[in-house]
Amino acid sequence: MTLLWGFIKLTAKYELNDLEFWSEDKRFGLKIHRRKVSQLLKMCARAGVQETGGILVGFYTESHNCAVITAVSDAPSDSHSGHNWFHRGTNGLQRWLNHLWNREKQYYVGEWHFHPFFYPNPSQIDINQMQKIGDSYSYQCPEPLLLIISSDPTTQWDMKVYIFPRNHPLIELTRCS
Numbered sequence: 001m002t003l004l005w006g007f008i009k010l011t012a013k014y015e016l017n018d019l020e021f022w023s024e025d026k027r028f029g030l031k032i033h034r035r036k037v038s039q040l041l042k043m044c045a046r047a048g049v050q051e052t053g054g055i056l057v058g059f060y061t062e063s064h065n066c067a068v069i070t071a072v073s074d075a076p077s078d079s080h081s082g083h084n085w086f087h088r089g090t091n092g093l094q095r096w097l098n099h100l101w102n103r104e105k106q107y108y109v110g111e112w113h114f115h116p117f118f119y120p121n122p123s124q125i126d127i128n129q130m131q132k133i134g135d136s137y138s139y140q141c142p143e144p145l146l147l148i149i150s151s152d153p154t155t156q157w158d159m160k161v162y163i164f165p166r167n168h169p170l171i172e173l174t175r176c177s
């Protein structure tokens, strides 16, 4: 409960902005509206001291270098998590993705994680999972993104974004806004 209140206070105290992240060479970018940032922070607050996560949905800009996030999922009901690990389930995701595709031509672009009381850096398990997704035929996403939120409710939340181009090491995108 204390943790939840800490988070609510934090989100109220710091005016949320639209966020933008880019790789150094500007080949890869991600934009996320403050409403989606706020939605993510609420889901993190609810998770408390457990990791949680979900998927990122959106579209790529015409120049194909920037993913615009338009929707974020909660953790599907068949997900499992502990203090420092998270296995995202799949319940309901395909139906939701079909709906967003048919209605708005929006699609899967990656994953988000919450690392409570830890750094917003991907674990080795995270890296393996993202590479698997990039290689998977069913995801149709050769460059999946991973957005990680970390927190220490006594200070502040932090957010980092990584892209996993197929057959290449991950690239960190730096916050520009």
Ligand SMILES: [Zn+2]
Pocket: 086, 113, 114, 115, 122, 123, 126
């Ligand atoms: Zn993680």
